[in-house]
Amino acid sequence: MSVVTTISEKCQRCYACVRNCPVKAIKVDRGQAKIIEERCIACGSCVRVCAQKAKKVASDISKAEYFLAVEKEVIAIVAPSFPAAFPEFPADNVLSGLYELGFHDVEEVSLGVQLTIPEYKKLIEKAEFPVISSFCPAVVGLIEKHYPDLIKYLAPIDTAMIACGKYIKKHRKKARVVFIGPCVAKKEEARLRGRGVIDAVLTFKELKKMFHEKGIDLKKIKSNPNILHNGKAKLFPLPGGLLANLGYKLDLSNQEFFNIEGRENCFEIIKNLSTGAIMPRFVDILFCNGCIDGPEIDSDVDLITRRNLVAAYARRFGEQAKISAAGLDLKTCFVDRHVDYPVPSEEEIKEILKLTYKIRPEDELNCGSCGYDTCREQAIAAYQGLAEIDMCFPYLLHKSRGEIEYYRNRLNMQRREDLLDAIIGESLAMKKVKQLVERAAATNSTVLVIGESGVGKEVIAQAIHNLSSRRDKPFIGINCAALPELLLESELFGYEEGAFTGARKGGKPGKFDLAHGGTILLDEIGDMPLNMQAKLLRVLQERQFERIGGTNTVEMDVRILAATNKPLKQLVQKGKFRIDLYYRLNVLNIYVPALRERKEDIPLLIGHFMEKMSIEKRVSPKIVSDEAMEALVAYDWPGNVRELENVLERAMIIADGNIIKLEHLPAQVRVNSRPGEEVKIKPLKQAVQELEKSMIENALKLTNNNRVNAAELLGIPRATLYQKLKQFGLL
Numbered sequence: 001m002s003v004v005t006t007i008s009e010k011c012q013r014c015y016a017c018v019r020n021c022p023v024k025a026i027k028v029d030r031g032q033a034k035i036i037e038e039r040c041i042a043c044g045s046c047v048r049v050c051a052q053k054a055k056k057v058a059s060d061i062s063k064a065e066y067f068l069a070v071e072k073e074v075i076a077i078v079a080p081s082f083p084a085a086f087p088e089f090p091a092d093n094v095l096s097g098l099y100e101l102g103f104h105d106v107e108e109v110s111l112g113v114q115l116t117i118p119e120y121k122k123l124i125e126k127a128e129f130p131v132i133s134s135f136c137p138a139v140v141g142l143i144e145k146h147y148p149d150l151i152k153y154l155a156p157i158d159t160a161m162i163a164c165g166k167y168i169k170k171h172r173k174k175a176r177v178v179f180i181g182p183c184v185a186k187k188e189e190a191r192l193r194g195r196g197v198i199d200a201v202l203t204f205k206e207l208k209k210m211f212h213e214k215g216i217d218l219k220k221i222k223s224n225p226n227i228l229h230n231g232k233a234k235l236f237p238l239p240g241g242l243l244a245n246l247g248y249k250l251d252l253s254n255q256e257f258f259n260i261e262g263r264e265n266c267f268e269i270i271k272n273l274s275t276g277a278i279m280p281r282f283v284d285i286l287f288c289n290g291c292i293d294g295p296e297i298d299s300d301v302d303l304i305t306r307r308n309l310v311a312a313y314a315r316r317f318g319e320q321a322k323i324s325a326a327g328l329d330l331k332t333c334f335v336d337r338h339v340d341y342p343v344p345s346e347e348e349i350k351e352i353l354k355l356t357y358k359i360r361p362e363d364e365l366n367c368g369s370c371g372y373d374t375c376r377e378q379a380i381a382a383y384q385g386l387a388e389i390d391m392c393f394p395y396l397l398h399k400s401r402g403e404i405e406y407y408r409n410r411l412n413m414q415r416r417e418d419l420l421d422a423i424i425g426e427s428l429a430m431k432k433v434k435q436l437v438e439r440a441a442a443t444n445s446t447v448l449v450i451g452e453s454g455v456g457k458e459v460i461a462q463a464i465h466n467l468s469s470r471r472d473k474p475f476i477g478i479n480c481a482a483l484p485e486l487l488l489e490s491e492l493f494g495y496e497e498g499a500f501t502g503a504r505k506g507g508k509p510g511k512f513d514l515a516h517g518g519t520i521l522l523d524e525i526g527d528m529p530l531n532m533q534a535k536l537l538r539v540l541q542e543r544q545f546e547r548i549g550g551t552n553t554v555e556m557d558v559r560i561l562a563a564t565n566k567p568l569k570q571l572v573q574k575g576k577f578r579i580d581l582y583y584r585l586n587v588l589n590i591y592v593p594a595l596r597e598r599k600e601d602i603p604l605l606i607g608h609f610m611e612k613m614s615i616e617k618r619v620s621p622k623i624v625s626d627e628a629m630e631a632l633v634a635y636d637w638p639g640n641v642r643e644l645e646n647v648l649e650r651a652m653i654i655a656d657g658n659i660i661k662l663e664h665l666p667a668q669v670r671v672n673s674r675p676g677e678e679v680k681i682k683p684l685k686q687a688v689q690e691l692e693k694s695m696i697e698n699a700l701k702l703t704n705n706n707r708v709n710a711a712e713l714l715g716i717p718r719a720t721l722y723q724k725l726k727q728f729g730l731l
């Protein structure tokens, strides 16, 4: 697990961490910013900038407390930047406070600096390559994970922390060593390189918490006589501190030895080194502005004051006593931890940009609100699964306006053109339909809408109503096939109290009542029972009706639209539909063509449904791969637009990335993926097995591998599913 994690309840879509992460090691998943361990260099930038305090640094407090409670010898090794972390107290009081906490001894990590300096000198003298100091764990992480070509330049020498730990463990075999410093990345370093040497790592922030919880007041503390001091190696945490310890004097004309601090400079030198633009003999790189700027130093004084505090402390001591590294192996090695991410093609980047309405170069505002410097970088991250489309603020604005439009649509408040635009389709056939809709809307005549199931007959009926002068009055639909005769009658005309057994107290208004002043759609009219047809005909002729069980006549002011997928003329010939009613209804008729007769509308409908679903279901919009689009257009769509809508809804749910691919479509659609190819004939048994396997895979995907739910979805017993999983090698 990463040393920094996100507290999901606190994370608030501000993307400050994404913006400030120098290596883009943050993945946004459903609005939550998560650290990607394989990219994270533990520099702590995200911890510093998170105003919500949603980033948590892994704590070793309990571990340290456990050691203090049960071990005989627990030694604190303190980073030499500590005077800067406790500006309000004398440095000696801080060290004495550690004894109060229960540490048996306190050492300063400057001891480790003394041990490693001779190793550095030797290395620099004989190295043929530039040498990069390996003291800063964030820099080491940066090189290992992002610039592995530079691993060969990293000094293969232990850091001061590890050297110090090794020295202590050599002389005090049973001791536990707890490092205390300002750095997050030291926790990672201890985990990777300090096993058996460094037993716990506390930050200064954690140490302050421990002092507080134990009620230790550093102002009043008595000085402990055991405090040790390690001379001028204490200057190590200051910018240039390592060069000073190596004995190199600052010489501006010297291009061979230099020190670099701060993240911008750090990236600059690393890029220069990796292109070979510069070839120094030795460079000390610190990710922060010296260790006094470490992310967990928790100091409220500025950097200059911190520098002065460390320098003033170091000035109190002269040359340190010589210590020997004899018998200590201070060598280390580095590992290539680089992980490649897929790189999208130009076409794919453009497609993703289009999802956020960036069609032309000038649409790319590069405003940085998503956390990425450019829209292109965000598109690449979206392709890699690190970013979400919804992170783009200008896009969200567009979308929220779009949503208002969308809801306005639903409230039938838009302009005429918009109302017609709700019928998606630009094919010649649909243009004709739209012309008829306009014509029908201008009259009050009865309209019969005909077409296969799912072609959009209700959409057409709604558009006629929305465009008509009745638009502000109700539009009520009733499915005539779904109800038995008596119920249909009571639904249409309503009933009076006591009309029949079980009639509701006070009666119930019918759809004709409810639609008063508006429009009624009699859907599936071809399935209306003959008796009801007679009653309906009378109502249409007389424009008045009586409620069941009632004596009063109700005047009807309702426009009638009817829809059917049955061939009404044939039903008339067979005596199943009244000819007089047929002529009453068929004043104007609109035939809505099947989707396979207007394939050019398919991509438009796909775009429309994706947008609609992403708004309604709050999922990020997706693009359809060329292959998938080809299959969708080639398929015959027996269930018409409704089937297309369902197929897309399912694909949007199961596609994990931003692209709907062929594999996200159901088998019957995929079969059409190569329309030009000959149809391959396979043994039927094999074809059935392949289909079964793919259905099972889809069911498992849809149910997140829940076999009980998958079996239910597939309509087979669990035991059968298990048997088939085994048979298809899916266990």
Ligand SMILES: Nc1ncnc2c1ncn2[C@@H]1O[C@H](COP(=O)(O)OP(=O)(O)OP(=O)(O)O)[C@@H](O)[C@H]1O
Residues within 6 Å of the ligand: 422, 423, 424, 425, 451, 452, 453, 454, 455, 456, 457, 458, 459, 460, 523, 563, 565, 608, 641, 642, 645
């Ligand atoms: N041209 C279109 N533009 C936008 N959406 C459409 C279009 N045609 C159909 N739809 C959508 O497809 C689905 C089915 O449409 P609708 O219910 O109108 O079909 P229908 O022909 O009335 O079906 P049925 O015969 O089963 O009653 C609905 O979700 C509808 O919104």
